[in-house]
Amino acid sequence: MIAGPTEGAPDLHAAIVGAGPSGFYAAEALLRKSPGIRVDLFDRLPTPFGLVRGGVAPDHPKIKQVALTYDKIARSPGFAFRGNVEIGCTVTVQDLTRAYHIVVLAYGASADRALRIPGEQLSGSHTATEFVGWYNGQPDFQNAAFDLSGECAVIIGQGNVAADLARMLATPVDDLRRTDITEQALDALSASRVREIHVIGRRGPAQAKFTSVELNELGRIRNCAAVVSACDLELNAASAAELADRHADESRKNFEIFRTFAATGARGAHRRIIFHFCKTPVRISGVEKVERITLAHSELQGAPFAQRALPTSMHLELACQLAFRSVGYRGRPIPGVDFDGENGVIPNRRGRCLLHGEPVPGLYVTGWIKRGPTGIIGTNRADSVETVQSILEDVARGPAVSKPGFAGLEAELAACKVVGYADWQRIDAAERARGEPNGKPREKFTAVCDLITAAGST
Ligand code: NAP
Numbered sequence: 001m002i003a004g005p006t007e008g009a010p011d012l013h014a015a016i017v018g019a020g021p022s023g024f025y026a027a028e029a030l031l032r033k034s035p036g037i038r039v040d041l042f043d044r045l046p047t048p049f050g051l052v053r054g055g056v057a058p059d060h061p062k063i064k065q066v067a068l069t070y071d072k073i074a075r076s077p078g079f080a081f082r083g084n085v086e087i088g089c090t091v092t093v094q095d096l097t098r099a100y101h102i103v104v105l106a107y108g109a110s111a112d113r114a115l116r117i118p119g120e121q122l123s124g125s126h127t128a129t130e131f132v133g134w135y136n137g138q139p140d141f142q143n144a145a146f147d148l149s150g151e152c153a154v155i156i157g158q159g160n161v162a163a164d165l166a167r168m169l170a171t172p173v174d175d176l177r178r179t180d181i182t183e184q185a186l187d188a189l190s191a192s193r194v195r196e197i198h199v200i201g202r203r204g205p206a207q208a209k210f211t212s213v214e215l216n217e218l219g220r221i222r223n224c225a226a227v228v229s230a231c232d233l234e235l236n237a238a239s240a241a242e243l244a245d246r247h248a249d250e251s252r253k254n255f256e257i258f259r260t261f262a263a264t265g266a267r268g269a270h271r272r273i274i275f276h277f278c279k280t281p282v283r284i285s286g287v288e289k290v291e292r293i294t295l296a297h298s299e300l301q302g303a304p305f306a307q308r309a310l311p312t313s314m315h316l317e318l319a320c321q322l323a324f325r326s327v328g329y330r331g332r333p334i335p336g337v338d339f340d341g342e343n344g345v346i347p348n349r350r351g352r353c354l355l356h357g358e359p360v361p362g363l364y365v366t367g368w369i370k371r372g373p374t375g376i377i378g379t380n381r382a383d384s385v386e387t388v389q390s391i392l393e394d395v396a397r398g399p400a401v402s403k404p405g406f407a408g409l410e411a412e413l414a415a416c417k418v419v420g421y422a423d424w425q426r427i428d429a430a431e432r433a434r435g436e437p438n439g440k441p442r443e444k445f446t447a448v449c450d451l452i453t454a455a456g457s458t
Contacts, residue, residue, distance in 0.1 A: 011036065011037075011038055011405065012034065012036070012037045012038070012101050012102070012395070012400055013037075013038050013040070013099070013100045013101050013102070013403050013404070013405030013406070014030055014037055014038065014039045014040070014100060014101065014102035014103070014104065014391075015039075015040050015042060015096045015099070015100040015102070015103050015104070015405075016039060016040070016041045016042065016103075016104045016106055017042050017087045017093075017096070017103070017104065017105050017106060017107050017334075018042070018043060018050060018105070018106035018107035018108055018367070018369075019041050019042070019043035019045075019048040019049065019050055019081065019083070020049065020050020020051055020052065020106065020107075020108055020367065020380075021049075021050060021051070021052060021066070021070075021367065021377045021380040021381075022106040022108070022366045022367025022368070022370075022380040022383060022384050023041055023043075023050070023104070023106035023107075023366075023367070024041070024048075024049075024069075024070040024073050024074075025366075025380050025381045025383075025384035025385070026104050026106055026366050026384040026387060026388060027039045027041050027073055027079060028073045028076075028381075028384075029384055029385050029388035030102075030388055030391070031073070031076050031078055031079060033388060033392055034392070034395075036078065037078055038078050038080070038405055038406075039078055039079050039080070040080050040082050040100075040405065040406050041074075041079065041080070041081050041082065042082045042083075042085050042087055042091075043081070043082070043083045043084075043085070044084070044085065044086035044087070044089075045083060045084065045139065045448070045451075046083045046084040046419040046423070046424070046427065046448060046451040046452055046455055047083060047419075047424060047427065047451060048070065048074065048081055048083065048421075048424055049067050049070055050108060051108065051377075052064055052066055052067050052070070052377065053067070053136070053138075053444075054132075054133060054136045054137070054138035055132055055133075055136065056136075056377075057132075057135075057136075057164040057167065057168060058135065058136065058168075058176060058179035058180050058181035059167065059168075059171065059175070059176060059179050059181075061179065061180075061441065063377065064180075066377055074421050075421075079421075080406065080420065080421065081419070081420055081421040081424060082406065082418050082419075082420070083418065083419030083420070083423070083424060084416065084417055084418060084419045084448070084452065085413065085416060085418055087107070087334070088334045088335050088336075090412060090413065090416060091409055091412045091413065092335060092336055093105075093334060093335070093336045093337055093363070094336050095408075095409060095412055096409075097362050097363060098403075098408065099403060099404055099405060099406070099407075099408030099409055100362070100403060100405060100408075101362060101395070101400050101401075101403050102362055102364065102391055102395070103362055103363050103364065104351075104364045104365065104366055104387060104391070105334065105337065105346060105353070105363070105364070105365045105366070105369055105370075106365070106366045106367045106369065106384070107334065107367075107369055108329075108331070108367060108368045108369055108373075109329040109330055109331040109332075109344060109368040109369060109372070109373040110129070110329070110331075110332060111329065111330040111331070111332050111344070112127040112128070112129050112325070112327075112328075112329060112330065113325075113327045113328045113329065113330050114325075115156065115281055115325050115327060117281055117282060117283050117284065118283040118284070118285070119283050119284030119285050119286070119290070119293075120284060120325070122284055122285075122286055122288075122289055122290050123147075123288060123289040123290070124147055124286070124289040124290030124321060124322050124323065125284050125290050125323045125324075125325070126144070126146065126322075126323070126324050126325075127324070127325055127326075128155075128157070128161045128162065128164075128165055128324050128325065128326035129141075129329070130144045131144075131146065131165055131168075131324060132161065132164065132165070134146070134182075134184075134185060135168060135181050135182065135185035135189075136181075136182070136444075137180075137182040137185075137444035137445075137446040138446075139446055139447055139448050139451070142184070142446045142447065146188065146322065147289070147321065147322065148188060148189070148191065148192035148193060148194055148322070149191075149193055149321070150193065150194065150320070150321025150322060151193055151194060151195045151196060151321070152194070152195070152196045152198070152318075152319060152320040152321055152322070153169055153194050153196070153197050153198070153320060153321070153322040153323070153324070154197075154198045154200060154293050154318060154320045154322070154323045154324070155197065155198065155199045155200065155323075155324045155326055156200045156281050156323065156324065156325045156326060156327060157199075157200070157201075157209075157325065157326035157327040157328070158199060158200070158201040158208040158209055158210060158275075159209035159210065159326065159328065160209070160210055160211060160214050161326045162199055162210075162324075162326040163210050163214040163215065163217070163218060164214075165324055165326055166197050166199055166218055166273050167217060167218060167221060168189070169189075169192070169194050169197050170197055170218075170221050170224045170271045170273055171221050171222070171224075172221075172222050172223060172270075173186060173189045173190045173192075175222060176189065177438070177439070177440070178438075178439045178440055178441075179440065179441070180435065180440055180441050180442045180443075180444060182443075182444060182446055183443065184446070194271070194322065195270065195271050195272065196271070196272050196274060197271070197272070197273045197274065198274045198276060198318060198320065199273060199274065199275050199276065200276045200279050200281065200293075200295065201275070201276065201277045201278070201279065202278070202279065202280045202281075202298055202309040203277070203278065203298075203300060203307065203308075203309045204232075204235065204236075204239055204277045204278055204300055204307075205228070205232060205233055205235075205254065205255055205258045205275075205277050206235060206239040206240075206242050206243050206251055206254075206255060207239070207242070207251075207300075207307065208251075208254055208258075208277075210254055211250060211376070212250055212253035212254050212257060215254050215257050215258075216257050218273050219257065219260065219261055219264070221271070221273075223269060223270040223271060224269055224270065224271040224272065224273060225264065225265070225266035225267075225269035225271075225272050225273070226261040226264075226272075226273045226275070227261065227266050227272050227273065227274040227275065228258045228259075228261040228262040228275045229262065230262045230263075232258075232262075232275070232276075232277045232278075233255070233258060233259060233262055236300055238300065238302065238303060238304045238307050239300065239304075239307070241304040242304045242305055242307075243255055245304070245305075258275065261275070276295070278297060278298045278299070278300065278309065279295035279296070279297065279298065279316065280295060280296045280298045280309055280311040281293060281294070281295055282294040282295060282296050282311070282315065284323050289321070290320060290321055290322060290323050291319065291320075291321070292317050292318060292319045292320060293317070293318050293320055293323055294315055294316070294317050294318075295315065295316045295317075295318065296311035296312060296313070296314065296315055296316075297311070297312050297314040297315070297316065298310055298311045298312065299312060328373055329344075329368065329373040330344035330373070331344040331345050331346070331368060331369040331372070331373075332344075334346075337353060337360075337363070338353070338354060338355045338356075338360075343372060344372065345369060345370060345371065345372055346365045346369055346370065348364075348365045348370055349390075350386055350387070350389070350390045351364050351365055351366055351370060351383075351386055351387025351388075351389075351390045351391070352364060352390050352394070353365050361394075362394075364387050364390065364391055365387065366380070366383055366384045366386075366387040367380050367383060367384065368380075370383060370387070371383060417452055417455075417456075419451075419452070419455050423455035423456070424455065426454060426455055426456075427445065427451055427454045427455050428442075430445070430454040431443055431444055431445060431454070
């Protein structure tokens with residue numbers, strides 16, 4: 001472990017790439033375990049907090065409160081936020097390793113897994129990422145447009161992102177008005193005619209990936225019924241064994257919730273969320289835009305916890321005007337760093353980045369780009385602690401040579417407006433003030449240029 005700055009020893013400089021949860025937890029662990037270290041947290045956006053700002057649904061303000069913890073970390077001595085700097089573009093990873101003793105890649109998994117079925121690219125077929133980014137004011141997705149004029153939407157996938165999408169489509173718009181959803185999204189959702197939201201699982205109710213709290217919420221939306229067919233709750237032996245497992249608490253809770261949904265009628269509900277199980281998407285079709293989706297009934301085969309969905313020749317067609325694929329995220333490579341294209345992660349050993357199986361000195365990884373897009377926000381804390389443990393072991397092995405840290409990037413960043421934490425605090429204050437007249441916690445700036453302007457205002 002690093003004891004702290006010894007007299008005459010050079011300052012230790014760490015750069016973290018990505019200001020989402022895993023980046024903040026890495027900063028926290030470094031600052032806590034290595035007093036005197038300087039930590040620069042980079043983000044390509046002018047705003048910190050990653051998916052807590054741009055991913056967590058607007059109607060989940062409690063989850064967003066974790067940003068208060070990150071704010072506290074950001075106020076620690078030795079910490080600096082360096083927003084609006086894209087690593088791999090304006091500054092390369094090699095520039096960072098030249099200027100910093102420690103570089104931690106924490107840039108998440110921003111790409112989507114593809115379904116690889118015909119019609120996936122039709123107009124009206126979208127990724128969950130686009131919709132989530134759009135309603136959350138993420139600058140990359142503000143030009144996206146969703147035709148909500150049809151009555152029937154399909155969401156492929158049964159994880160928490162699918163739950164977010166279903167809730168946002170099903171929730172009466174008046175229940176969203178006092179959240180931090182963008183005005184643009186509120187306007188579009190106000191005009192929405194969507195009434196049926198089909199949530200498609202290729203496997204069964206015992207394998208759904210929702211957490212039970214999120215699933216339960218889908219049954220509590222005003223004027224909306226959650227619909228499950230009782231015959232879908234008949235389990236094969238392997239699924240029954242999965243539910244009987246002592247580690248399967250969440251799946252058992254989910255199953256009970258599905259039972260409750262099956263027992264409750266949908267009469268009188270303005271909207272319906274309809275769960276489908278053991279249905280594998282085969283194709284999306286339509287003349288110019290989405291008109292229907294073809295699903296194959298699938299059979300579950302394999303041992304408990306290793307069951308796979310095998311599509312049969314029995315098909316079902318569902319008319320729909322909108323299709324979202326919510327089948328998980330994927331990490332993207334960053335220039336100059338080895339990448340495992342199959343799993344969408346950076347190859348690593350306990351957070352040490354590997355090249356040809358050997359650790360790259362000074363280069364580390366944490367969060368979704370380390371382990372894949374799994375777990376909840378808090379999962380990233382343990383992940384980053386593990387990476388920082390590896391860092392501390394490595395640093396303890398030898399005295400650090402002198403490195404300049406942020407000052408060493410002067411040439412690369414000469415033409416950039418680097419957004420610091422005080423700048424972010426100005427953006428934050430301006431957004432809160434904009435939201436206030438409408439009773440919203442904030443009205444986000446949704447364009448990078450507006451964020452930069454707000455950062456500069458006094
Ligand atoms: P996820 O939990 O991995 O769920 C992906 C879903 O897509 C699964 O149902 C999966 O089915 C299905 N799928 C994958 N490939 C498919 C294919 N080719 N065809 C049909 N279905 C396919 O991913 P996610 O929902 O994107 O969530 C990512 C992470 O963020 C999760 O850890 C989640 O808990 C977390 N998150 C948490 C919250 C919250 O706490 N409120 C909110 C949002 C996200 P199989 O099981 O058969 O693979």
